Amino acid sequence: MSSDELTAAAAGTWKLGDLTVNRMGFGSMRLAGSPDREVALQVLRRAVELGVDHIDTAAFYGPALDLIREALSPYPDNLVITSKIGPGDSPERGFHNATTAAELRVQLDENLRRLGVDHLDVVNLRIMNQPGESLAERFHWLTEFRDAGLIRHLGISNVSPHHLDEAEAIAPVVCVQNRYSLETSRSDDAFIQVCADRGVAYVPFFAIAGTTGTAATAVQTVAKSHNATDQQIRLAWTLHQSPTVLAIPGTGNPAHLEQNIAAAAIMLSTEDLTLLNA
Template identity: 50%
Template sequence: MPHENTTAPHQPHDANSLPAAAAGRWPLGGDLPVRRMGFGAMRLPGRTWEGPAGDPEAAVAVLRRAVELGVDHIDTAAFYFYKDLSANAFIRRALHPYPDDLVIATKVGPDRSPDHDWLDAAGPAKLKADVHRNLRQLGVDRLDLVYLRFLSKDGPGDGRFEALAELREEGLIRHLGVSNATAAQLAEAQRIAPVAAVQNRYSPVSRDAEADALVELCARQGIAFVPFFPLGGAGAPHIAALREVAARHGASAAQVGLAWSLSVSPAVLAIPGTSSLAHLEENVAAAALTLDAEDLATLTAG
């Protein structure tokens, strides 16, 4: 981000001592080093897509505390909203002008009406308009990372990824990513422009051979793999294997799920989301949780 934040919370001189630093860094796009423990803003406007509404003061407090803990990678989208509450607006209110090292990723493709109905996938012109909407809402001149989120297994044809590549050439986007993508969609996008990150569903309880192979492919190619629903979605912390490993470490099941994701590959970046300060602290602490071979075997079998 090209701004200096004169109101940012005081941070320790040793950045490596920050809790989010425990899992190390990844060079996003080759030139944006980010800590592998980040934050997802989806839950800030509302607990679910249909509410209830989030607490604006709590949202601002969570975002500021995340930065204090060393988080330098925040994932958002303009369609993360509930009524008049918006994740992008919370981020701007809490953190603008942004710290120089803060990376904000957003995504385009889906959209929602003011009544919260999901709309058809955006075409090239709408995608460009949505990028400009993110720029305005976040108050920046360039977006660090923009994902094209696919709503089907169709490739990035019809000029959709090309539209984002044009904005990248114009300097409005630094890096491009794909979300909810297959290996074939990733390859097709790469024929159009470099891809810095893939954001797909992935967790100890929502994985398969195809997903594992895509994680490995990303690591080989220097592409970040960013799981959404890194805790598996609703009910995941109650999975028996997660509880068993958590008991061994005196940790929570959610922490074990995050630690598992980070253990899979150095290319994996975690972006757990929450609107609770307590859960934020718990999630970020998972960066320091190391799972052994027995733990990993239990999670793989469970």
């Protein structure tokens, strides 16, 4: 593939509310793994240059918010930054989960301040999903932040299907962000369709990192036939689950970034998908 053909647009677009994004996006959690700050900035700028217009982040991803601001601000008009609140990390409390409106507001304000914006495009309420856990009260607080103009659209993360019902009874949900890959959380196969039927984007995380090895031989066979890497096939497979799936692979490595974006153009055949799903 020539560098002219390398574009995140190759897998088409889907929507987050009224915002349209390329289905191949970028997750910023792994930027902390870049060999140095300059490489991390280079990865972010190159991602946007190659058509990435959907970046996932969180205040607890080390320097990710600051790197995004330094690399990309003033932000392109079409760039959608999605963050998540719920989990927090502070010197005083360590890693914790916000349980009050005030704690969620502190987390939201940190996102706004470090990104240098007056509102966030999309914010996911990320829950722990313990048995019997309800998200209703916290999601309601997020709607108050939205109504105050601090958030444009709401999503939910690490959730089960009943949480989508619970949230949608309160306000529109534009995305569900869950752990999902060829080899993990396949119980979400049906959930992806539920989301698709309701026009909700499904955004898998750990599409590459969630590798158990059980599908390794099939992945290698398909990768060889496409002259692709195993990781590219894993990403392409997620995009083939539904036109409403948005990929957010994370990397701090410029070469891996280009490979991930190239995966947007991989067309898996019915035979490939049968082999992978077996």
